[in-house]
Amino acid sequence: MTSRRHISATVNGDPVEFLSEAGTTLLDALRDELGLTGSKEGCGSGDCGACSVIVDGRLICSCLMLAAEAEGRRIETIEGMADGSTLHPLQRKFLEHAALQCGFCTPGLLVAAKALLDANPDPSESETRYWLAGNLCRCTGYDKVIRAVMDAAAELRQARV
Amino acid sequence: MSQIAYLAPTSADEAAAALIKGGATARVLSGGTDLLVQLRAGRLAPGLIVDVKRVPGAIGIRQEDGGFVIGASTPGMTIGEHAALEKAWPGVVEAVMLIGSTQIQGRASIAGNLCNASPAADSAPALIAARATCVIVGPSGRREAPVEAIGIAPGRTSLAKGEFVLEIRLPPRAARSADAYLRSIPRTEMDIAVVGAGVNLTLDADGVIADARVALGAVGPTVALAPDAGAAIIGTRLDEAALARLDDAARSACQPISDKRGTVDFRTKIAGVLARRAAAIAYGRARGRA
Numbered sequence: 001m002t003s004r005r006h007i008s009a010t011v012n013g014d015p016v017e018f019l020s021e022a023g024t025t026l027l028d029a030l031r032d033e034l035g036l037t038g039s040k041e042g043c044g045s046g047d048c049g050a051c052s053v054i055v056d057g058r059l060i061c062s063c064l065m066l067a068a069e070a071e072g073r074r075i076e077t078i079e080g081m082a083d084g085s086t087l088h089p090l091q092r093k094f095l096e097h098a099a100l101q102c103g104f105c106t107p108g109l110l111v112a113a114k115a116l117l118d119a120n121p122d123p124s125e126s127e128t129r130y131w132l133a134g135n136l137c138r139c140t141g142y143d144k145v146i147r148a149v150m151d152a153a154a155e156l157r158q159a160r161v
Numbered sequence: 162m163s164q165i166a167y168l169a170p171t172s173a174d175e176a177a178a179a180l181i182k183g184g185a186t187a188r189v190l191s192g193g194t195d196l197l198v199q200l201r202a203g204r205l206a207p208g209l210i211v212d213v214k215r216v217p218g219a220i221g222i223r224q225e226d227g228g229f230v231i232g233a234s235t236p237g238m239t240i241g242e243h244a245a246l247e248k249a250w251p252g253v254v255e256a257v258m259l260i261g262s263t264q265i266q267g268r269a270s271i272a273g274n275l276c277n278a279s280p281a282a283d284s285a286p287a288l289i290a291a292r293a294t295c296v297i298v299g300p301s302g303r304r305e306a307p308v309e310a311i312g313i314a315p316g317r318t319s320l321a322k323g324e325f326v327l328e329i330r331l332p333p334r335a336a337r338s339a340d341a342y343l344r345s346i347p348r349t350e351m352d353i354a355v356v357g358a359g360v361n362l363t364l365d366a367d368g369v370i371a372d373a374r375v376a377l378g379a380v381g382p383t384v385a386l387a388p389d390a391g392a393a394i395i396g397t398r399l400d401e402a403a404l405a406r407l408d409d410a411a412r413s414a415c416q417p418i419s420d421k422r423g424t425v426d427f428r429t430k431i432a433g434v435l436a437r438r439a440a441a442i443a444y445g446r447a448r449g450r451a
């Protein structure tokens with residue numbers, strides 16, 4: 001009895017429709033049904049943040065949400081972050097500061113950092129570190145990540161005035 | 162995971178009926194930060210998942226009769242953003258905000274924290290100290306139960322078939338009252354409490370403690386009220402002697418296990434220390450309101 005249900009949601013501003021089994025996670029649906037493979041599965045247990053997406057304005061782990069729960073929801077993934085070929089300031093700053101090595105954690109970190117700056121344009125370094133504590137990186141040692149986020153935040157604040 | 166069915170009922174009656182029909186393998190879903198972990202690890206094979214987040218009242222915070230009503234499935238982040246709630250119940254809010262990372266906060270609810278029935282559930286000591294109650298809905302209507310009545314053993318609750326928690330209610334706040342929650346974990350973030358201590362107290366006009374409740378987590382099979390610990394500080398201004406009695410009473414209330422996170426001796430000692438510190442924070446907050 002594998003009943004595939006029909007889900008309608010908004011992903012990165014576009015209406016999408018897909019079929020999903022009841023036990024499928026949002027992460028698997030994004031990757032396998034919608035071909036959005038930017039969100040990664042590092043652990044599947046909520047510990048690493050590589051699967052971070054924003055649902056109705058809230059940062060969540062897509063590995064711990066069912067695709068069925070997405071009905072009618074507004075989902076933002078890493079694929080929606082750049083504006084065409086123009087990178088988001090966070091993406092640009094990650095490159096400038098060499099805030100990535102293997103890159104596996106990067107989409108999750110970028111989505112999480114964007115959620116932070118959407119909520120708080122002027123976070124302290126300590127607020128930034130706590131906010132990103134659910135995003136694990138095995139390569140960078142985090143320092144460059146934090147520099148990149150702080151720098152992007154400063155640039156975004158400048159652009160606003 | 163292919164045999165699972167999923168329902169998202171839009172009324173409490175519909176949810177209760179679905180849970181009854183789903184039988185022994187039906188599970189309630191709020192934020193999924195425990196349920197999906199268990200499901201994915203193969204520790205749980207539910208036949209039916211009943212997502213109660215679309216039931217009216219399950220999400221959101223409102224003030225009613227001088228108290229607060231928190232939809233039991235409301236994510237932690239929403240609770241942390243509510244300024245009036247934080248002002249009235251700083252201990253409850255800080256306990257909820259300790260659960261997991263930002264991502265976990267985006268989903269994790271009080272209902273899930275209580276009904277997962279872990280002895281280390283962070284919101285439970287603060288809610289028990291606060292005299293919070295659960296509004297439980299089921300096939301035979303609604304009932305209200307104190308938070309301490311929910312968990313009965315690790316992973317087991319007192320909820321009957323078809324029942325789920327719809328709301329968490331915090332009573333009206335008396336003048337000169339405040340609460341606090343502290344936990345000890347081996348790291349600074351993202352870990353499970355080795356001990357948790359919630360303290361809620363009310364002062365009289367002279368700054369003497371007129372009422373106090375202390376609840377402890379991770380030092381027994383369930384999170385529990387420590388009545389003697391509360392009694393130890395009533396009638397005092399939380400002087401050294403009162404703190405020493407509180408420390409004693411908190412330690413006496415412990416019946417912990419030894420595991421990789423802490424031995425019986427360590428947990429017992431820390432329970433006394435955290436009870437003291439949480440009491441001092443709550444006392445300071447209550448004085449600040451005098």
Ligand SMILES: Cc1cc2nc3c(=O)[nH]c(=O)nc-3n(C[C@H](O)[C@H](O)[C@H](O)COP(=O)(O)OP(=O)(O)OC[C@H]3O[C@@H](n4cnc5c(N)ncnc54)[C@H](O)[C@@H]3O)c2cc1C
Nearest residue numbers: 046191192193194195196261270272273274276282283326
């Ligand atoms: C990375 C990570 C870190 C964590 N850190 C902490 C931490 O620091 N402290 C802590 O206490 N916990 C922690 N947790 C555990 C978990 O996040 C919390 O227990 C959370 O509050 C569960 O809420 P939920 O809404 O996600 O529950 P769910 O997963 O939806 O449900 C949990 C249980 O409760 C039942 N349930 C859910 N809603 C209801 C309801 N309305 N009525 C009746 N039963 C219901 C479910 O059937 C299930 O058995 C962590 C989890 C992860 C993955």
Ligand code: FES
Nearest residue numbers: 042043044049063
């Ligand atoms: S894959 Fe979701 S948190 Fe690791």
Ligand code: FES
Nearest residue numbers: 101103137138139
């Ligand atoms: S760059 Fe490799 S895990 Fe972060």
